[in-house]
Amino acid sequence: MKEYLYSAFRxxxxxxPELKEISISFDVPKSIEHGDLSSxxxxxxxxxxxxxxxxxxxxxxxxxxxxxxxxxxxxxAGPGFINFFFSKDYVTxxxxxxxxxxxxxxxxxxxxxxxxxxxxVSANPTxxxxxxxxxxxxxxxTVANLLEWIGYDVEREYYFNNAGRQMRVLGDSVKYRYxxxxxxxxxxxxxxxxxxxxxxxxxxLFIKYGDSLRNEDPESIFKDTAEQEIFFDIKKSLANLxxxxxxxxxENSLYEEGKINELLKxxxxxxxxxxxxxxxxxxxxxxxxxxxxxxxxxxxxPTYRLxxxxxxxxxxxxxxxxxxxxxxxxxxxxxxxxMAGLKAIGYDSSKVKVLIHQFVTIMDGGEVVKMSTRKAxxxxxxxxxxEVGKDVVRYFFNMRxxxxxxxxxxxxxxxxxxxxxxxxVQYAHARINSILRRVKxxxxxxxxxHLELLSxxxxxxxxxxxxxxxxxxxxxxxxxxxxxxCTYLYELAAAYHKFNRTSRILGTERHLAEARLTLAxxxxxxxxxxxxxxxxSAPEEM
RNA sequence: GCGCCCGUAGCUCAAUCGGAUAGAGCAUCAGCCUUCUAAGCUGAGGGUUAGUGGUUCGAGUCCACUCGGGCGUACCA
Numbered sequence: 183m184k185e186y187l188y189s190a191f192r193x194x195x196x197x198x199p200e201l202k203e204i205s206i207s208f209d210v211p212k213s214i215e216h217g218d219l220s221s222x223x224x225x226x227x228x229x230x231x232x233x234x235x236x237x238x239x240x241x242x243x244x245x246x247x248x249x250x251x252x253x254x255x256x257x258x259a260g261p262g263f264i265n266f267f268f269s270k271d272y273v274t275x276x277x278x279x280x281x282x283x284x285x286x287x288x289x290x291x292x293x294x295x296x297x298x299x300x301x302x303v304s305a306n307p308t309x310x311x312x313x314x315x316x317x318x319x320x321x322x323x324t325v326a327n328l329l330e331w332i333g334y335d336v337e338r339e340y341y342f343n344n345a346g347r348q349m350r351v352l353g354d355s356v357k358y359r360y361x362x363x364x365x366x367x368x369x370x371x372x373x374x375x376x377x378x379x380x381x382x383x384x385x386x387l388f389i390k391y392g393d394s395l396r397n398e399d400p401e402s403i404f405k406d407t408a409e410q411e412i413f414f415d416i417k418k419s420l421a422n423l424x425x426x427x428x429x430x431x432x433e434n435s436l437y438e439e440g441k442i443n444e445l446l447k448x449x450x451x452x453x454x455x456x457x458x459x460x461x462x463x464x465x466x467x468x469x470x471x472x473x474x475x476x477x478x479x480x481x482x483x484p485t486y487r488l489x490x491x492x493x494x495x496x497x498x499x500x501x502x503x504x505x506x507x508x509x510x511x512x513x514x515x516x517x518x519x520x521m522a523g524l525k526a527i528g529y530d531s532s533k534v535k536v537l538i539h540q541f542v543t544i545m546d547g548g549e550v551v552k553m554s555t556r557k558a559x560x561x562x563x564x565x566x567x568x569e570v571g572k573d574v575v576r577y578f579f580n581m582r583x584x585x586x587x588x589x590x591x592x593x594x595x596x597x598x599x600x601x602x603x604x605x606x607v608q609y610a611h612a613r614i615n616s617i618l619r620r621v622k623x624x625x626x627x628x629x630x631x632h633l634e635l636l637s638x639x640x641x642x643x644x645x646x647x648x649x650x651x652x653x654x655x656x657x658x659x660x661x662x663x664x665x666x667x668c669t670y671l672y673e674l675a676a677a678y679h680k681f682n683r684t685s686r687i688l689g690t691e692r693h694l695a696e697a698r699l700t701l702a703x704x705x706x707x708x709x710x711x712x713x714x715x716x717x718x719s720a721p722e723e724m
Numbered sequence: 725g726c727g728c729c730c731g732u733a734g735c736u737c738a739a740u741c742g743g744a745u746a747g748a749g750c751a752u753c754a755g756c757c758u759u760c761u762a763a764g765c766u767g768a769g770g771g772u773u774a775g776u777g778g779u780u781c782g783a784g785u786c787c788a789c790u791c792g793g794g795c796g797u798a799c800c801a
Contacts, residue, residue: 209740212747222743225781235781260744261781306801347800461799472727472797479799486801511795514728540729541794582737585729587794589736594750602763603749609763617760624760657740669738672748683756683765702760724763 183219183268183649184208186252191223194245200230201242208266210650217257217265218273218646224262235262273645274633280648280704281630288655288711293333298504299497300326303420303427304341307412308352309377311419311563313590314510317542319563320579320717321664322508323425325537327715328659328667334504338426341493343433344409351375353405359384360404364393379415383408419563423572424717433489441492442484446477448527469522490516491523498529505534506662514538537662539584545591561592569596573718577604580664580716603672607709608721610675610682614706615722617687621699624688628700632693636701640684644677644701651708655715664716671712678705 187208195201204226208219224239231238239258248256255267280287302322305315326336343349355374359381362368370376387395387407395403420426436442446462449455454465460480464487467474477488497505507517517536524531544551544561551561567575574595581603582588595602621627636645650670658666687698710720 205741207741209743211744212739213745216744220743225743228781263744343801459799476799481799483799485799511729513796513801515796516801518727538729543794586737587730591736605763606749609761613761613764620760665738669748676748679764682760686760688760724761
């Protein structure tokens with residue numbers, strides 16, 4: 183609906199040139215009394231024109247050449263809002279568009295030809311994915327979906343590190359459990375991985391190799407087997423949620439391909455490094471960061487910053503127009519250094535968008551569950567998925583703004599899953615399918631021939647909600663905010679349930695019945711499209 | 725101490741670039757099924773948007789400070 187008004191305002195700029203100086207926007211007013219779309223342009227111009235906003239509003243209205251068949255009424259209200267009321271005909275037209283585009287309705291080609299990379303999950307293979315990783319996984323995949331909906335060619339990527347201290351401890355942990363199975367009496371160190379899965383891997387090795395591995399290095403077969411098994415499980419957990427990464431990027435390849443040394447050399451050439459206490463420091467303080475940081479430890483090992491910068495430069499070299507990083511708030515201190523480093527060596531760091539989600543606090547029966555992979559005190563993503571199902575997991579994690587901390591009460595999720603909003607949305611979809619099955623007996627058909635009969639306020643409200651879908655997708659994708667889709671779908675479902683109550687189909691005069699049926703059918707398409715962005719199923723029966 | 729995020733109804737959360745009377749769900753209370761799924765609908769109660777000050781036609785939203793919470797602040801990743 184906004185498009186029409188934007189172009190009308192653009193034409194009005196000829197008569198009121200000051201309109202060019204402000205950013206024109208249209209809001210959907212909270213109350214229907216204030217029309218379908220509202221503009222605050224007059225109020226924004228009060229200073230420039232030094233006139234009463236209501237007077238300016240009238241001048242704007244006079245300058246606009248509006249088609250009566252689109253805009254039925256324009257009003258000045260409140261302190262100077264210009265409220266536009268759309269004609270019934272125009273509002274109804276959306277049905278034709280939906281029927282025409284079907285599962286493509288809401289998609290846009292605004293960013294067609296652009297390439298994006300979304301890096302998410304990126305957990306090292308030291309243990310199963312927990313509920314905490316779930317938020318990252320679901321939001322990352324949904325952000326990727328959103329970008330695809332506005333035209334991007336998207337690649338999903340998983341960055342991991344199978345070297346380093348964490349993985350050494352993993353190998354050691356497996357070896358200790360293996361020795362336990364062989365009957366050795368050892369005290370399992372507290373800071374080793376305590377999870378049952380370590381014992382399972384050790385047992386597998388015992389079954390396969392007997393006691394022949396007693397003298398093997400923990401970093402060889404023990405670590406390698408653990409990595410393989412754990413990664414297999416991680417991928418399976420993700421696949422169970424409909425998530426499939428195209429690229430698994432091993433940090434180690436950056437070393438093997440000399441990218442780390444290359445980067446270090448570049449920094450040195452640009453005179454951005456110095457040595458102190460046997461370590462190599464990057465002059466981040468000269469790059470707008472609070473303090474210099476160590477890139478290469480005195481031991482000769484790089485810190486995580488160096489590979490992180492190298493990794494991002496490699497990704498930028500691949501030619502993406504947009505790079506998304508998604509990680510938890512525990513990493514919030516690391517990315518400014520990476521961005522500063524990238525910028526210093528000539529990359530366009532504005533292509534990198536870092537999304538940081540706040541933590542998920544797991545509750546069980548009102549009690550906080552402290553999570554630690556090391557201590558094996560956690561609820562796995564698989565367990566959660568098994569309890570409540572993919573649809574609930576995906577909807578739930580997408581529901582909230584990632585800037586907010588999120589409470590996940592397991593006992594509530596299990597016990598009251600019936601009351602989860604995802605069912606409310608899915609139920610609307612199922613209800614529509616139900617009526618579609620029923621009308622076959624009545625020989626009613628989906629038809630655009632009598633849509634002008636849709637005049638009930640609940641029908642009009644539903645139509646206007648349908649109008650907003652495309653804009654909502656575009657906005658959600660631009661802002662990289664998945665929760666907006668959930669909010670929208672909930673409103674759409676509510677509008678449908680209301681309509682379902684007041685605008686009955688069976689037992690109604692044929693033309694009106696078919697018009698309503700067609701509206702319901704269009705609603706079904708939009709609900710299904712919205713749910714598909716979230717990766718949530720649209721059941722035909724519940 | 726410093727940096728990032730947060731503080732909205734009893735609970736969990738929305739709120740478009742700063743817009744009009746701050747909205748939903750859960751919970752509580754009162755209604756609605758011989759009619760397309762009651763996993764639904766209608767209504768009621770519930771708020772000094774943590775606090776103080778500022779910016780302006782207008783602030784939950786922006787700025788400053790205070791209080792409270794989360795995460796960081798390594799030659800760990």
